[in-house]
Amino acid sequence: MSKSHYQSLSQMNNVIPSVLTDASALFGLPQTDLIEPQIDPYLKFVDFVDVLADVYRRLENCQQFEKSAVYMEQCAIFRGLTDPKLYRKCLQLARQHAFDVHSKVVLSAWLRFERRDDELFGVSAMDCCGLSPECPRCSLVSGYNPESVTDPCLCPRNLEGDEDMEAKLEGQECSTSFSVGDEEGDDYDIWFCIGDDEVKCNRFKIASLSRPFKAMLYGSFTESRRDRIYFAQNGISAKAMKAADVFSRTKRVDSFDPNVVFELLVLANRFCCDELKCACDAYLASVVDDMESAVLLIEFGLQETAYLLVAACLQVFLREIPCSMRNPNVLRLFCSSDVREKLALVGHASFLLYSFLSYAAMEEDMKSNTTVMLLERMVECASLNWQKQLAFHQLGCVMLERKEYKDAQKWFEAAVQEGHAYSLVGVARAKYKRGHKYKAYKLMDSLISDNRPCGWMYQERSLYCSGKEKIMDLNTATEMDPTLSYPYKYRAVSMLEEDKIGPAISEINKIIGFKVSPDCLELRAWFLISLEDYEGALRDVRALLTLDPQYMMFHGKVHGEQLVELLCRHVPQCSRLIAGCNFMIGGPR
Structure with missing residues (x-):
């Protein structure tokens, strides 16, 4: 438990009797003007x-x-x-x-x-x-095979193959130190001079690696008439050049040291050796298996536009979510607009990627700067109509949670322009938060008049009116969509304000009976504490924590675990055991 939780618990320990006998002593009873429905950060449609x-x-x-x-x-x-x-x-x-x-x-x-x-x-x-x-291995293999959805993975067979390959290579000398053509003395007809080393190669085989090599060795360049070529200015070591000669004969790189393969990939990019690049890319992707290697290799992969290597690194980051989202190097990779452009160059910046990242970030902390930046990248990748609707709407929801109402209104309006009618709810809420209650009401009234009415339309309009009109809108919302929890919560809290705690509990039981949510359980626990039914309140809070272990109660002032500890002091041991094992979260009390 955090330090702030302990401080809060210490404060509450001094007022335990008043907290549990009269909830208003420290936090006040729930009030109708302090509850409002959350705007869902998803697509919703009238039809x-x-x-x-x-x-x-x-x-x-x-x-x-x-x-x-x-x-x-x-x-x-x-x-x-x-x-x-x-x-x-x-x-x-x-x-x-x-x-x-x-x-x-x-x-x-x-x-x-x-x-x-x-x-x-x-x-x-x-x-x-x-x-x-x-x-994870199959994901790095391109190709379309929808029938493989129930196929068992080939990992066990691949692992056996890897072990066989290691056994074959065991005892061999380094692949860059032996020469495939040693038995054929006349196979070598060209030497690449790198520093003090001379690397023997076959002109035809090196020329076959790419068109630039072919032009250099058989074209009008002076190198075509020489048997010794000075290659020191190309940033490649003699060891890597030997490996290039071996590849020109065997078409394999899996026996080389990874550092040598790095150099080969640079050579492949510099001289447009597509086959060599694919082989190096696939090999380097196969050695990425944890966060450390992924963080080290992702920059190299982006620099050399290595599609599979970057994919392998991304796979580690994505499969480690949410833990990887706490790594500053990973956050910089995903949140930066510049890095997104680099990912796009190598084919790994997509709406799909940032949709997943934004979804995970919103679940972790909807108000964080990370969430905002990921959603901004998502907007940059959105091209289809529905993608823009979703990205704009979710940015509006996040800005609303951050109480940046002007920006929230801007993003909601952008979603509306793309055809997402539900985002008008966000526009109205942002106007209301900025002090334009009547404009918000007129906007929702117009939405109801111009479309086939839905429950969420009446629910939202109820926020901007009062008295009988408000109750009528809430009742209509329930009739059209019984799964909306806000109307039940509002009616229950209204009954509590009239000292009708029994009917208030019965009202909230209606929604809990078929749709259990943390906010409704919290409300019922609040009511039960007012009735001094600590056993029932303890049961509801524990049930609530199974749905959301980090839930903050009493308008976000108390962690649920703290309340459990306080309630346990007022519930006999036998009853606590029953409450812990029997979550009777539906039905009458």
Whole structure:
């Protein structure tokens, strides 16, 4: 527990009787003007069925390589629903139909994040779960194979192959020190002079590496008429040049030292040796297996535009989320606009990538600067209409949470211009926070008049009116969408203000009975403390902490664990054991 928690707990210990017998002694009872519905940071539509039907039609008619992107759009739509199974199923389908390495890496890591594998002890981020779609090795292989979704991973076979290869290489001298052509004395017809070393090579085989080499060795250059070429000014060592000669004969680099392969990759870029570059890229990608190696190699990969190497480094960072998001080097990589441009040059800057990063950052801390910067990168990558709607809307939600209302209004309005009607709720809320309550009311009134009404429209309009009109809007919102929790909370707190605690608890029980959320459990615990039903309050707070272990209660002033400790002092041991094992979070008290 943090130092601030201990200080808060110490203060509360001095007023334990008053805190638990009269909640208003320290924090005050809940009030209707202190609660308001949160704006969902997801896509919401007035004609939800029409939107889903349109996505289905496009899935039926699009090309195979387009399916993954359409499934991601469907995923963004389902994210706003209360059923996480639909959302995860769309993620799986998007991964199933992914064809490029970048999409496979991001989606595999996203699926791992959704399973919360990072919370399991003894599980490494690079461990394979056994199926191809989520295997870190398979993600680095390009190609489209939607039928492989249930195929077992080939990792065990690959590992056996690696062991066989190591056994074959064991006992051999360094690959750059032996010569494939030693048995053929006349195979060498050219020497590259690097410092005091002369590296014997075959002119034809070196020329076959690329067109620049062919032009240099067989064209009109003076090197074509020489058997000794001075190569010291090209930044390559004699050892690496020997390796280049070996590759020109064997087409393999997996027996070289990684430092030699680094030099070969630089040589390949300088002389446009595509085959050599691909071999070096694939080999270096295979040696990236932890955060340390990924942090060291990512800059080199970006500098040399090594697609697979950068993909392997990104895969480590993404599979280590949320832990990797606390690494300053990783944050600089993801948050910087300049680095995003470098990622784009190598084919690894996408809306998909920053959508995942922003999603993880918002879950960790919605108000952080990191979240804002990642969303700004997401905006830069957005090209399709739905992508812009989502990016603008989420930036508006974050700015609203940060109480930067002018910027929030700007981003919400941008989302509205892209056709996202739900963002008008954000525009109205930002206007209201800036003191324009009547404008907010007129905006929501116009939205209801111009569209087929939805529950969330009446819920939002209720914030900007009072009396019977407010209650009517709240009741209409409940009739249209019984899953909206704010109307129940408002009615319950209104009853509490009239000293009707029993009816208040019955009202909040209605929503808890079929939709359990931390805020509703907190409200009921608050009511139960007022009734001195500490056993029931303890049960609700513990249930709440299973949903959100970091939840702050009483308007964000007290950590849930602190309240549990205080309540335990007023609940007999036997009752505490029952409360800890039996979360009766639904139904009447």
